[in-house]
Amino acid sequence: MSYPASYAPLADAEYYTVEWLAPGVLGVAMNRPPLNTFNRANWLEMHRVFKHIPTDGEIRAVILYSKGRAFTAGLDLKETALSDAVNDSIDAARAGLTIRAIIDEFQAAISAIEECQRPVIGVSHGYSIGLAIDILSAVDIRYTARDVTFSIREAAIGLAADIGTLQRFPKIVGNDSLARELVYTARYFDAEEALRIGFVSRILETPAEALSAYFTSSDRANLDAAIETAKIIAANSPIAVTGSKTALVYSRDHSVAEGLHYMQLLNAAALQTEDMAAAVMATLQRTKPTFSKL
Amino acid sequence: MSYPASYAPLADAEYYTVEWLAPGVLGVAMNRPPLNTFNRANWLEMHRVFKHIPTDGEIRAVILYSKGRAFTAGLDLKETALSDAVNDSIDAARAGLTIRAIIDEFQAAISAIEECQRPVIGVSHGYSIGLAIDILSAVDIRYTARDVTFSIREAAIGLAADIGTLQRFPKIVGNDSLARELVYTARYFDAEEALRIGFVSRILETPAEALSAYFTSSDRANLDAAIETAKIIAANSPIAVTGSKTALVYSRDHSVAEGLHYMQLLNAAALQTEDMAAAVMATLQRTKPTFSKL
Amino acid sequence: MSYPASYAPLADAEYYTVEWLAPGVLGVAMNRPPLNTFNRANWLEMHRVFKHIPTDGEIRAVILYSKGRAFTAGLDLKETALSDAVNDSIDAARAGLTIRAIIDEFQAAISAIEECQRPVIGVSHGYSIGLAIDILSAVDIRYTARDVTFSIREAAIGLAADIGTLQRFPKIVGNDSLARELVYTARYFDAEEALRIGFVSRILETPAEALSAYFTSSDRANLDAAIETAKIIAANSPIAVTGSKTALVYSRDHSVAEGLHYMQLLNAAALQTEDMAAAVMATLQRTKPTFSKL
């Protein structure tokens, strides 16, 4: 198989291009021109894509990026689910019930990234506004192209960020003061500030002009470093990698004592794997181990 | 109204100067010469000030700073509530009950900052010792003058920091090793180290000489950048800004899943706001939206 | 007493050299040549050492480091407790019960560092692989020699890090994206990257050649800065210092509100100490206070 190679189980996706970028490395590209904004169909499809991933043992690492000029410019202004809920309800109490159901569905789409049991590397570029921060906060590893424009946009438009930014963003950066400034002011911030705050861990260099045309293929150049990282992950023990993600997510949300106890249970099964024997054997033979799929 | 302008509801405060610094931006200045130390009357008044703030829908952002040579040098050594508790009690058990009541009252004063439902920008300068760290850890955004001297002083004086530093400080900085060093050694640290660790997000430049005189007005020069930030916040949707603070505080203390569920409930009411319509209208008309007070 | 001076209560340890490095400053050196790897006897002894520490009121600060070429290269490959568990069990369910018991015992050894009620400064050098990160994540303050090689090795060997790294590491650094990259890739990282991410707070300079010989004494040169920090801690109020550690660990794992309430209870007893009077007296007399042992 030469790469990129098409990925049949999700070939029917309308707003996503899903391909193998390397052995075990699945690329998920948002692809709703021009700005990858989100309507309900889009978030339902994102949910479907990431719910599928843990069912395929061949997938070992995922790269999430976007086709076109923007990672995503956020909510599609033509999406009316929320305003319909208010307008069609008898009273504010009943409208509130509908709003909760819509947000629940939307949050579930983003949380599916966190629950997909495979490391996800997010690569952003261009406009990465509003919902972009919700999505990027849910991936594991964040790289960005230098030409990025981030903004936690919600305070400017009367909408507390509700799809995951307020919950995850402050826990992944190391400067709570700056994080709150970004939330309350809704101001733009660039790649360097994102790096300094710890939101991204690497800035990728891409020729600026390559991004000037509509629906450029240049995003893929941005992916080189991400693919290299993903290939290293894909060559590691899939049992250890998926167990690590499960434990990292659990530990973030629990005390250390609870996290340690959880690890005992997780490893009661996970350590009964042939991967450990393969690794020891490879070490003794000074070769690289090969691990079976999940 | 020209700014600063007096703020009538808190004009009777003994140790605080409360003024409008800009439209919607309330300045709260600690003002107990010479070093803004805290006796019981002072912390009770701080409690009163910050309990008042969420009751006034005109207030959209708060700046907390100090008049005089120090942000605060900490506890007033003449404050005897704690030693009286020990001396006046029949036994250590009964003294312990009184100590708990005093600490509870004191903690409530500082936590009122966190619970005031408006973003608070803290601007420190000069001696910012002991209690200063408790207070600054409870604000949202931290700027500091370059002439600051920080210290988590308690380990040197036989008193585990108990008004919020140990609870909040490690969660707002990105270097736990250094945070613990500062706690255990009680050593001084300056603006640069505070910036590096992520305790403050901006260092403000003020002519050093301006600070040499007793009760200088120069602190206000320090406020320029803070006021600019506060004005941006004050122009955003107050429903979204207050909801964001509520959610940020809740999410810090809960799992991501709980934070997301909380957000659904919060937004069941919060999304039924005219602010969203105002923002959309402004976007279409390429104007700036105007949001009503809370 | 001249320093280093032997520490009698733990003189019988097989794999640990325990000495007074300064008044109140206990040095605990891992000493299992050549690479300080861990077999079961080693982790049981570590447990014993750190369970002893809180019972001795003379100990005020601890430095944990290693003799020889490596801080630790991780698990001893000849340790077979886990593989025996699998091989000797009737079925995977029963093997799982045994695995949980082994991990529980091992985790308890590392957590004893966190529970020892004294600040622990960890100083790493050379190979600091796998288990090294578990151990260092459990100390309070991390310094490292420049000649260090870190790696969270487990993903490469089929074993999700299960002795504390996944639980503690992301909570002590300020860059979740990089933390996860290190976990999933198992790649090496050096002192500079550890400093940038906030894993260590200081890099110590030691002549590289001094480390070239087997079982060098040069590690001790690395300790100078650590000893200086430890001496400052040892001179502070031991009631305040131990209370601070207790509260920091509790607060990391609880909400701010719970942390504050805990502090009230802790200080109901802890404030009834002569250390506060000693500190006030010293302040008035412009001398340094002397605090009694615990």
Place this chain on the structure above:
Amino acid sequence: MSYPASYAPLADAEYYTVEWLAPGVLGVAMNRPPLNTFNRANWLEMHRVFKHIPTDGEIRAVILYSKGRAFTAGLDLKETALSDAVNDSIDAARAGLTIRAIIDEFQAAISAIEECQRPVIGVSHGYSIGLAIDILSAVDIRYTARDVTFSIREAAIGLAADIGTLQRFPKIVGNDSLARELVYTARYFDAEEALRIGFVSRILETPAEALSAYFTSSDRANLDAAIETAKIIAANSPIAVTGSKTALVYSRDHSVAEGLHYMQLLNAAALQTEDMAAAVMATLQRTKPTFSKL
């Protein structure tokens, strides 16, 4: 409409008969002769039924019962999902991942009862074994026919009850000692013991002979009391009833303080309902209020 009346949206269910039993009262009858055992298709269909319920504002209360001789005799022995997981996997670690996915899906089916936002009255009769307790523990109100045979069967068949009994059963009864005896011994218990322990709150009398024939319609006689209760619920304010269920489930799993805070958020929207005005008006006019559907 005369009752029972067919319910079109779920008329295609294979193992469930879903009907209107009274206005607003939906009957969900398990119907997989002869003993209503569960294969995967059955639990997936249960999931679908209870996920549908909150989307229909006409439904105000649900009665869950069974056609035939048993409420349910538990897992269908021909269901092989779990054993296939073990047999088809490379090692115990990989089998463990598959087992977790299967249990997750199964638990989600039962938890859907708890999450369906409408009160569910469970009416048991005949064999109510194993899974029956998992299901009944997830409903709100439990009535039972006198001819019931309960058993928490799992300890006798090598399977810790894992679909909800161990999590919910001890929290809904008032005698932990007896609860644990029932779990560990797997012994049978009858309607009287279930009443005494608080597992059911009412025993319904039905002529024993009516139950002797295969696929009797007599279960429906059992439902009379349940339908009376359900009708009272269906006549109450649907906003208050659904809010109560949401709050009861949340409060069971949280501290009182958290439960109270949650209630504030829930009611911020829920109190903005016309139901309150309708109730006040009816009180003044000494009539019964009529509440709109959700």
Place this chain on the structure above:
Amino acid sequence: MSYPASYAPLADAEYYTVEWLAPGVLGVAMNRPPLNTFNRANWLEMHRVFKHIPTDGEIRAVILYSKGRAFTAGLDLKETALSDAVNDSIDAARAGLTIRAIIDEFQAAISAIEECQRPVIGVSHGYSIGLAIDILSAVDIRYTARDVTFSIREAAIGLAADIGTLQRFPKIVGNDSLARELVYTARYFDAEEALRIGFVSRILETPAEALSAYFTSSDRANLDAAIETAKIIAANSPIAVTGSKTALVYSRDHSVAEGLHYMQLLNAAALQTEDMAAAVMATLQRTKPTFSKL
């Protein structure tokens, strides 16, 4: 002093009659004829009464009951705080903020009973509707006159019970099925059913005719058994009794492990009491110990 005796510090209460009923036993009687309904002034005063109690070391037990025909019939229909909030707000989002503030204030009044650090015995009679259950769920020990009519009324009036019933009621009774039936149906229940479910632990007999007149003094006859219990409590060690209440409330809301750790901290101070010596001495001398006030 002969009993009842007036209690000066709360003699100015408008809706409460506060008296000493026995040494150390404070009676708090709701007294707002005719039916002790609650307007805002009433709940603010309840807050003040119970916030005062922990500040008076002479008070060792509290009895909460009512003057007149009803314990309380619930919310005063003339109280308009909630409807004003909706009517006076610009939009539902802003109304929601006000509603939350009102509920917060109201909940704080009821929770003050739980936080008052003294055992509270609640004695109900007559109409004990709606808010009555919220209040009774917050006391420690519940006795009732036989002539009581309970109802969790909220589902019938469009209002999920939000002042504490849904949070506390299911945790204090032993029959979750019946608890939920009472919540969803809003039906009346009597003393016997309350006893069976474990909501009250004793039924007090009072001549029915004595209750027939308006504003009867007969309630006090109901108090005899409660006073006997309170006197036993008042004669026990006040340090142990207040510590027990603190620990019971904490333990209800936390895991057993957390509860045990909390107890260690609580007793670090609480065991340093002369009460233990007094008790031992009395045991040896076969006398009754006398304990000092708090």
Place this chain on the structure above:
Amino acid sequence: MSYPASYAPLADAEYYTVEWLAPGVLGVAMNRPPLNTFNRANWLEMHRVFKHIPTDGEIRAVILYSKGRAFTAGLDLKETALSDAVNDSIDAARAGLTIRAIIDEFQAAISAIEECQRPVIGVSHGYSIGLAIDILSAVDIRYTARDVTFSIREAAIGLAADIGTLQRFPKIVGNDSLARELVYTARYFDAEEALRIGFVSRILETPAEALSAYFTSSDRANLDAAIETAKIIAANSPIAVTGSKTALVYSRDHSVAEGLHYMQLLNAAALQTEDMAAAVMATLQRTKPTFSKL
């Protein structure tokens, strides 16, 4: 082997008689005449006994009872660890640290019952005072002889119950009002009241006279019913039984959602057991299954 039969691994216990009472059923009898009071040596030995139990796969159920006239009369008045801590310390803060360490050790002894991974049936008789309730609250199943005298004694002796009663007792009974009355009054209660409240689930009948002599063997008569129950448990799948206990303890202390997720992990290993196959085979062959030891 005829029963009772001596149990070699714990034959050296000073205060405990440990015997096989039936196949797989271990009897642990407290045996410190005359009243089984607890000094430090006693609670350390209890710790040792119950820490041993999970290491022996032959043990499937445990019965905890006492030799002599009392289950236990509580703390040995000659035990001075707590008073020594106060008397030997420099100040109340340092005494507090020692008190916490003693309570921690004592609590660990009682909690070892809960953590021993085997069902424990407690059988009480005679004086069952103070510590007796702490111990009984930590077992799984409680039977009592009719001649029992219970009391939560601590409020009468200046000591909040701190070894587990306040944490566990209210969670295992179904009447919070009565539970609190028993705590605050320290009054005696008998077998019938214990049964009614749900503290014990069965009253065993033994001739009263048989208990009149010192060190009677009659307690063993009390054990008959307990042994019957234990034998049923011992014949069930040990994997399912131990997994059930682990899950019950976990679920008591966590939300239902957390409990369900925990169960997934637990069963990822636990379902890979031959016990399930053995049970299915036995069902088909209409025989009783035989399960291997752990």
